[in-house]
Amino acid sequence: xxxxxxxxxxxxxxxxxxxxxxxxxxxxVLPETVLVIRGRDLLTIDEVVAEDDELELRPVISxxxx
Amino acid sequence: MKCRKCGDRAVLELRRHNxxxxxxxFVNFFRHHVLETIRRWRMLVHDExxxxxxxxxxxxxxxxxxxHDAGYRTTGLYIDLGIFDYSRASKARCEAFxxxxxxDLRVVAVADxxxxxxxxxxxxxxxxxxxxxxxxxxxxxxxxxxEGGFPVVATGHNLxxxxxxxxxxxLRWDESSLARQTPVLAATHxxxxxxxxxxxxxxxxxxxxxxxxxxxxxIVEECPFARGATSITHxxxxxxxxxxxxxxxxxxxxxxxxxxxxxxxxxxxVTLLECVxxxxxxxxxxxxxxxxxxxxxxxxxxxxxxxxxxxxxxxDPPAARGLISDLHAxxxxxxx
Numbered sequence: 001x002x003x004x005x006x007x008x009x010x011x012x013x014x015x016x017x018x019x020x021x022x023x024x025x026x027x028x029v030l031p032e033t034v035l036v037i038r039g040r041d042l043l044t045i046d047e048v049v050a051e052d053d054e055l056e057l058r059p060v061i062s063x064x065x066x
Numbered sequence: 067m068k069c070r071k072c073g074d075r076a077v078l079e080l081r082r083h084n085x086x087x088x089x090x091x092f093v094n095f096f097r098h099h100v101l102e103t104i105r106r107w108r109m110l111v112h113d114e115x116x117x118x119x120x121x122x123x124x125x126x127x128x129x130x131x132x133x134h135d136a137g138y139r140t141t142g143l144y145i146d147l148g149i150f151d152y153s154r155a156s157k158a159r160c161e162a163f164x165x166x167x168x169x170d171l172r173v174v175a176v177a178d179x180x181x182x183x184x185x186x187x188x189x190x191x192x193x194x195x196x197x198x199x200x201x202x203x204x205x206x207x208x209x210x211x212x213e214g215g216f217p218v219v220a221t222g223h224n225l226x227x228x229x230x231x232x233x234x235x236x237l238r239w240d241e242s243s244l245a246r247q248t249p250v251l252a253a254t255h256x257x258x259x260x261x262x263x264x265x266x267x268x269x270x271x272x273x274x275x276x277x278x279x280x281x282x283x284x285i286v287e288e289c290p291f292a293r294g295a296t297s298i299t300h301x302x303x304x305x306x307x308x309x310x311x312x313x314x315x316x317x318x319x320x321x322x323x324x325x326x327x328x329x330x331x332x333x334x335x336v337t338l339l340e341c342v343x344x345x346x347x348x349x350x351x352x353x354x355x356x357x358x359x360x361x362x363x364x365x366x367x368x369x370x371x372x373x374x375x376x377x378x379x380x381x382d383p384p385a386a387r388g389l390i391s392d393l394h395a396x397x398x399x400x401x402x
Contacts, residue, residue, distance in 0.1 A: 007287060032081075032269075033305050034271075042278060043077070044067040044076050044077065058278075058286060059286075060124075062125070
């Protein structure tokens with residue numbers, strides 16, 4: 001599966017099915033700091049992601065606001 | 067994971083609430099909590115017009131969406147910081163949001179008020195960029211509200227913002243900041259409008275999820291000047307704490323508001339005056355924004371000859387070179 005890490009311009013390939021929780025752990029990303037997006041869906045950490053899926057990890061942290 | 071309310075597939079786990087919800091139930095949950103916060107803290111009166119400071123990010127647009135949906139009389143205020151592509155993209159998001167819903171959006175440019183956009187202001191002041199930017203935004207928000215007849219300004223500060231600010235103030239034991247940290251800043255002077263933060267109990271992730279589920283097109287990229295900011299380091303520390311102990315951020319902030327803030331507030335004795343130049347509130351004779359404007363004017367003046375001689379002036383100090391390039395870039399931004 002392809003995992004696109006938004007704001008870092010980074011893409012990572014994983015082979016085989018795995019849970020979102022495992023993907024995040026392998027990338028060292030805390031679940032609280034991202035939205036995990038597949039197409040138009042948000043995924044919880046226990047969802048299983050298939051080999052041909054594409055995920056976006058969208059950081060939720062922001063700075064600079066009124 | 068199943069939605070705790072309806073049993074459908076959950077889209078978001080809320081560890082601090084020990085629950086998970088599907089899309090429609092999460093949207094209802096979010097709205098309910100924001101409106102309950104507004105009610106409990108007496109932030110807004112339903113019929114009064116409210117000016118919402120929007121940045122194009124998830125928080126302020128989510129807030130506008132919730133308030134508009136709940137029937138509040140809302141107007142957006144976009145403060146154009148002049149930060150190159152970042153500002154162009156964020157302004158476009160605000161304009162699109164307002165146009166889709168038929169809402170009024172007002173735009174004020176920092177360059178018109180301070181004499182230069184934020185990248186140039188950064189170079190002529192000793193303040194950290196976020197500090198000069200925050201000062202400009204607070205000043206413009208208050209003045210725009212006063213001039214537009216709005217008794218209240220709402221901002222999109224969320225739980226993570228507020229907890230990170232509290233951590234920073236506590237690490238410095240900044241009593242003045244601790245006294246002022248509240249989700250409702252009262253209008254303690256006729257020239258000061260009330261400022262409220264209806265999202266202060268919603269986490270950054272919850273707000274992002276709400277914006278995503280509502281189909282709000284917000285700017286995901288962070289401000290280029292916020293990279294490496296201390297507030298972001300504080301957020302990362304709190305995220306680690308939250309991941310091992312869900313609910314920590316909320317307990318930290320709510321505990322302060324319930325048990326400690328009053329102590330600092332009692333000791334704070336500030337008399338507000340009116341700035342002799344612009345008439346806005348200040349604790350001295352001239353307000354901080356007018357002083358910033360003076361600094362910008364002096365900086366632009368001293369840089370002006372160097373602008374003409376820029377190709378043959380390698381002896382210019384780095385700070386002046388930065389200002390010159392930013393002024394050139396700023397001139398491009400504001401070109402018609």
